[in-house]
Amino acid sequence: QKEVEQNSGPLSVPEGAIASLNCTYSDRGSQSFFWYRQYSGKSPELIMFIYSNGDKEDGRFTAQLNKASQYVSLLIRDSQPSDSATYLCAVNTGSSGAGSYQLTFGKGTKLSVIP
Amino acid sequence: NAGVMQNPRHLVRRRGQEARLRCSPMKGHSHVYWYRQLPEEGLKFMVYLQKENIIDESGMPKERFSAEFPKEGPSILRIQQVVRGDSAAYFCASSRPPTSTDTQYFGPGTRLTVL
Numbered sequence: 001q002k003e004v005e006q007n008s009g010p011l012s013v014p015e016g017a018i019a020s021l022n023c024t025y026s027d028r029g030s031q032s033f034f035w036y037r038q039y040s041g042k043s044p045e046l047i048m049f050i051y052s053n054g055d056k057e058d059g060r061f062t063a064q065l066n067k068a069s070q071y072v073s074l075l076i077r078d079s080q081p082s083d084s085a086t087y088l089c090a091v092n093t094g095s096s097g098a099g100s101y102q103l104t105f106g107k108g109t110k111l112s113v114i115p
Numbered sequence: 116n117a118g119v120m121q122n123p124r125h126l127v128r129r130r131g132q133e134a135r136l137r138c139s140p141m142k143g144h145s146h147v148y149w150y151r152q153l154p155e156e157g158l159k160f161m162v163y164l165q166k167e168n169i170i171d172e173s174g175m176p177k178e179r180f181s182a183e184f185p186k187e188g189p190s191i192l193r194i195q196q197v198v199r200g201d202s203a204a205y206f207c208a209s210s211r212p213p214t215s216t217d218t219q220y221f222g223p224g225t226r227l228t229v230l
Contacts, residue, residue, distance in 0.1 A: 107157040
């Protein structure tokens with residue numbers, strides 16, 4: 001069974017600090033990786049995607065991927081109280097041969113940024 | 116509004132009734148995915164459709180659940196004879212004709228409550 005694991009948290013960081021969110025996945029054939037942010041009672045909002053090993057930066061967010069270790073992370077620099085949400089790691093685990101691109105989600109890490 | 120649209124946003128049904136959830140994909144998108152989020156659980160893939168075709172229904176419960184995406188109109192997720200365990204948030208996501216690296220964008224969700 002294809003699995004995506006995240007530390008459920010809560011992760012508390014002071015305002016202005018770096019928040020580090022981690023995710024591991026079981027399917028070595030996975031090709032694409034996504035981070036979504038979900039505020040309570042709202043829908044998932046795409047923050048970052050990454051396909052290649054290494055780092056990808058977008059504003060205050062940096063995604064890191066290590067396929068050999070089956071590990072993906074999200075760093076949030078200069079954390080703000082508005083970043084307080086649940087962060088969902090998602091992995092494309094569909095079978096491209098069958099034409100399906102379903103996402104498998106972790107249960108999410110709840111981040112709390114303390115003013 | 117060019118985003119993914121879902122309606123109704125909230126739906127209350129009594130046990131044994133039918134629930135119909137609708138999803139209109141983002142403009143320019145022709146592929147729809149349905150996910151379910153149970154309370155305190157992660158998002159779980161249910162079904163992936165393109166117009167007039169179910170591509171992958173590996174996440175759908177075997178009974179009472181069905182989905183369609185007709186040539187005209189929204190995609191519909193139908194739950195017959197609802198039970199209390201069906202209470203959840205149901206999210207629709209859409210994408211362009213996907214590759215393994217394409218991104219899915221989520222609608223606001225339908226929150227189903229079964230009394």
